[in-house]
Amino acid sequence: MIFQNSLEFAQQLDAVDPLAKYRNEFYFPKVNGKEVIYFTGNSLGLQPKRTQSYIDEIMSDWKELAVEGHFHAKKSWWDYHELLAAPMAKVVGAKTQEVTVMNTLTVNLHLLMVSFYRPTPKRFKIICEEKAFPSDQYLMNSQVKFHGLDPDNAIVTLKKRVGEHFWRTEDVLEKIKEVGEELALVLIGGVNYYNGQVFQMQQITKVAKEQGAMVGWDLAHGAGNVALNLHEWGVDFAAWCSYKYMNSGPGNASGVFIHEQYLDRKDIPRLEGWWGTKKETRFLMEPEFQPMENADAWQISNPPVLSLAPYLASLEMFEEVGMDALIKKRDTIVRYLEFILQEIGKETNATFQIITPKERGCQLSVLLHGQGKELFKYLMDNGVIVDWREPNVIRLAPAPFYCSYVDMFHFGQILKSGIK
Numbered sequence: 001m002i003f004q005n006s007l008e009f010a011q012q013l014d015a016v017d018p019l020a021k022y023r024n025e026f027y028f029p030k031v032n033g034k035e036v037i038y039f040t041g042n043s044l045g046l047q048p049k050r051t052q053s054y055i056d057e058i059m060s061d062w063k064e065l066a067v068e069g070h071f072h073a074k075k076s077w078w079d080y081h082e083l084l085a086a087p088m089a090k091v092v093g094a095k096t097q098e099v100t101v102m103n104t105l106t107v108n109l110h111l112l113m114v115s116f117y118r119p120t121p122k123r124f125k126i127i128c129e130e131k132a133f134p135s136d137q138y139l140m141n142s143q144v145k146f147h148g149l150d151p152d153n154a155i156v157t158l159k160k161r162v163g164e165h166f167w168r169t170e171d172v173l174e175k176i177k178e179v180g181e182e183l184a185l186v187l188i189g190g191v192n193y194y195n196g197q198v199f200q201m202q203q204i205t206k207v208a209k210e211q212g213a214m215v216g217w218d219l220a221h222g223a224g225n226v227a228l229n230l231h232e233w234g235v236d237f238a239a240w241c242s243y244k245y246m247n248s249g250p251g252n253a254s255g256v257f258i259h260e261q262y263l264d265r266k267d268i269p270r271l272e273g274w275w276g277t278k279k280e281t282r283f284l285m286e287p288e289f290q291p292m293e294n295a296d297a298w299q300i301s302n303p304p305v306l307s308l309a310p311y312l313a314s315l316e317m318f319e320e321v322g323m324d325a326l327i328k329k330r331d332t333i334v335r336y337l338e339f340i341l342q343e344i345g346k347e348t349n350a351t352f353q354i355i356t357p358k359e360r361g362c363q364l365s366v367l368l369h370g371q372g373k374e375l376f377k378y379l380m381d382n383g384v385i386v387d388w389r390e391p392n393v394i395r396l397a398p399a400p401f402y403c404s405y406v407d408m409f410h411f412g413q414i415l416k417s418g419i420k
């Protein structure tokens with residue numbers, strides 16, 4: 001498609017966008033009385049209008065039924081989490097029994113490392129990307145120390161080549177082979193939070209498995225954004241938050257994937273709690289732990305229904321639309337955004353360097369050569385919500401659920417007027 005940097009052209013794209021009607025399903029904050037152009041769905045997705053009714057349902061059941069709500073609420077609370085498994089499995093390419101929802105992301109990665117990071121004197125190293133999201137770095141460091149190991153020795157970071165802004169798959173694979181028999185675990189953010197790179201998860205998983213290692217993916221920036229096929233790829237485990245592309249609200253619950261092959265393994269350690277025991281016998285209150293036969297065996301506490309409700313509302317929308325349609329629009333809107341950046345660059349002589357490689361999802365990370373934080377502030381003051389990362393990178397993530405092509409055009413015009 002040959003793009004044009006004009007309002008009419010953007011309007012035409014919106015007119016034929018099958019997802020355009022979903023924009024109306026979300027609340028947009030306002031700046032100067034106008035709805036913002038929202039580029040930070042990679043940080044916190046917008047609130048779907050239907051979410052309120054899911055929360056209200058629980059509040060009203062609680063008001064009217066109190067403890068009886070556990071079994072007699074419209075959607076009973078004791079097994080509420082089960083409602084999320086099937087739609088969540090579709091988003092990440094899993095079998096329903098391989099996913100569950102509980103806790104928050106970093107907590108879940110800790111719990112999964114308890115099960116899947118089992119260092120031995122010979123095989124104890126973890127490979128992760130350099131400058132991984134800080135919480136992941138703290139997670140891995142503390143896990144390694146918990147096992148009495150030295151992070152400087154046990155954690156191997158994947159480096160980018162000098163002068164480059166992304167990881168080359170061949171370098172990743174080579175490092176995995178080099179660490180070889182010492183490699184216990186590969187744990188990488190499947191979509192990098194800073195540069196927006198989508199790692200070649202299938203290939204990396206395959207090569208790491210060939211080395212005898214476990215493979216986990218932090219999919220904070222992947223779930224609801226990119227095509228995932230965790231079961232087929234043979235990924236051992238994964239976890240994601242739901243508040244970014246999945247629009248479930250601030251700090252909300254995390255999804256977990258555990259490959260089917262581990263669901264009946266008695267030799268895998270796990271931190272356990274009563275919601276992981278078989279539901280048929282759970283309320284007999286017996287001392288023996290009898291694990292559920294699905295990923296729910298990793299559940300610890302009874303489900304926090306007030307936070308699962310918004311996630312369920314959001315998953316219902318993912319069910320309606322499907323990842324294929326979202327990805328199709330994502331690719332077009334991201335290409336249009338890239339085109340707009342190039343056009344504004346030409347018109348203003350500014351250099352916008354997109355550091356996101358072609359393996360990308362929704363996010364473009366843009367180095368603003370010669371422009372500083374003033375430009376970021378100008379955008380924010382003028383109703384463009386973006387995010388700033390040091391030294392001078394803005395991250396733009398036009399979430400296909402609610403961003404429009406006209407947004408991209410207007411963004412270009414505002415950007416142009418902010419360039420000094």
Ligand SMILES: Cc1ncc(COP(=O)(O)O)c(C=O)c1O
Pocket residue numbers: 104105106107133135136189193218220221241251
């Ligand atoms: C890649 C990545 N990993 C982990 C986290 C931490 O998530 P949480 O605070 O929900 O544990 C985030 C949060 O933004 C993230 O982007």
